[in-house]
Amino acid sequence: MSSLFKSRLKHGYQAIKSVEQAKINERYRGFPKILTDITSEELMRKLVSICPTEAINNNPLSIDLGKCIFCGACEDFIEDSPIKFTNNHKIFAFNREQLIVTSEIDQDYFKRLKPNIEIEKLFKRSFKIRNVSAGGCNGCELELSASFNVNFDAARFGIDIVASPRHADAMVITGPITKNMQIATLRTWEAMAEPKVCILFGSCAISGGIFHQSNELAREILSNFNTLLYIPGCPVHPLTFIAAVKRLIGWGDDEP
């Protein structure tokens, strides 16, 4: 019994007090800043060819965060690379095109984005989530469940995981959506009551990620869903997820 009390005393209060103020370690690869637009053709070719997921495009230099897996190869392996990953974890978008980063986009770009539908009134204090893992490697799944652990505690914002799609307001898809999961994913969506939204969690869900060249995927079913939130990452950091969902359901920068 004494060891239980000792553990409890040492455990103390673990939750991050303010998820808005929280900073991730400097080594973390979050928002990639494009320092300069003017790069030689040689450098551009190197950047495009090193990217494992074809996220980098030239003319002008841009990174598609929906495809990026944040491996840092374009920064670490290329001399004088114009790309610099910062530890800014607040990256999310409400439509697919907003995820493309060019040199004009600054750190606060994602903060200024507004959800395209006013769903604040519906979900602000209660947003129940059902996860469908459709080919995910278990990285995103672990990070999604970590969002609800004692450290990150997403439940304080009324965001919670429910066991049945019948109770859910949102379907969170992780993984690149395999052929074998397409029926299960569609059925989960059908089982949910209106109003409902779909959240794509991680680069695999948004674009196929590192698996985009696989021929075992059935990504066309995504058009059936009302996707309102795109959260890039490989895997997504729990703080990114919480910040993104907070913005979607209208918490903004507020905290309890």
Next chain:
Amino acid sequence: MEWCTAQNQVIRSRNEIPYRELNEFQKEISDYLDRNFRLIAFDVINLKENEDKNIRNLIAILSNDDHSNLKVATTEIDIREKVPSLSLKYPSFAIFERILAEEHGIDFKEHPYLKPMRDINFPFIYPLSKELHQVGVGPVHAGIIEPGHFRFTCEGEKVLSLEISLGYQKRGVKQLLLKYLKEKQPLTKIFALAESIVGDSSVAYAHLFSIIIESLANIFPDKRDLAIRGIFSEMERIAMHIADLSAIANDVAYLSTSAFLQALRTQIINNLLAICGSRFGRNFFGIGTNRLDFDADTIENMRKNLIDVRNSFINICDDFFSNAMIIARLENTSIFTKEYAKILGQVGISAKASGLPIDARSNHPYGIYRNFPIYPYTLKNGDVYSRAFIRYIEVQQSIKFILEVLDYFPVKEKNDFDKPILKMPELMKDSFCINIVEGFRGEIASFVTTDSKKDILDIIIVDPSVHNWYGLSVAMRNSAISDFPVTNKSFNLSYCGNDM
């Protein structure tokens, strides 16, 4: 006749793999298995270029763990002909024969149940007795886990059989990987894909791929880099074992332990984040060297952090494992005996908890484990309590290992590489290599061959979950269906590692 003897990480010529006629091949397999060998992999491999469409080369890799020996031989089969099955006598072949039947259309006669491994539409066994009922779970589960379907046939509360249907996670990883390797894509891309084969074992897979390519290309990294790789692997093991224990505690509704352990896991993976920028240790491994070296601060922080984690962890587990309610709930739940573990070819936690000392870190040592081997602890009971307790022991072992390595941290001697190689290095031609690493679930084995043009010809990867899923369904027999969540957590197998 002896088969070709190979060792982990040692490159051999492809011509040394002995060829046997099918009946000899199978007879020799059974001789070896009776002589304390176990099956590591049994698969089709491309050994000759431009071969006949209907002819397949079968390869078997067997291991004698007491002598760190691996035995390899190959045979040729025609897929139009029936092949006698080895599964009835050696059930560890059953899964591999099912995979071969599905992928290559090989018909194994007398196989008890040639159900495709990754076909989700295949019908289930249907009980004829009116006394029995069935319970189906999945593929979309109540928690946040990967998809898989479980079909229980029960008599009241008692589970008579559990049929596990996987394949929902099939992403064609092996084909994709082989394509990238043949195209000589940048190694960062190959590593990124390898780390996503099983995302919670990403360090183990990165470790595997680094030793595969290094042994085929005869690159010998500095000892310090090897030490860092070992430390990363053990950090992943600590984090995942703590997560598993937390999940077991959660399933038996002992929420204090569950919450304490969640916080501890965060402490470990945030340490990885502070070193390499990823909570899962991704994008750190490379060929020749790692992306970063440890500086004095990193070492000091890691040491402090691990000592702190160890103190908390022992305190938490002391309470958990001595609590009478926990013992009553976990002990004698879903017993998996040593006999079953042996004939089903179990590896990793479920083997160790049933009394089989199988651990690549001492049986087939690689990298830094050649200097600092970790010997497996075993327990005899094979119940959920043992599987949980093995994790408790292994976390302490891993912490001890890391602290020891940090104390005797090798100084960098060779400076051949200041950065990992980006382009695929030149490989040895006409060779093969077996590489085994120990992930937190168990051994991850691979077999790679190269052709005369120094390209990779074929690759086999066997995740520990391929062996162990069948163990879960055997362990569930005669248990109550309400024991399933905690039994499943105590095995904690990978869906995507099985489906690839």
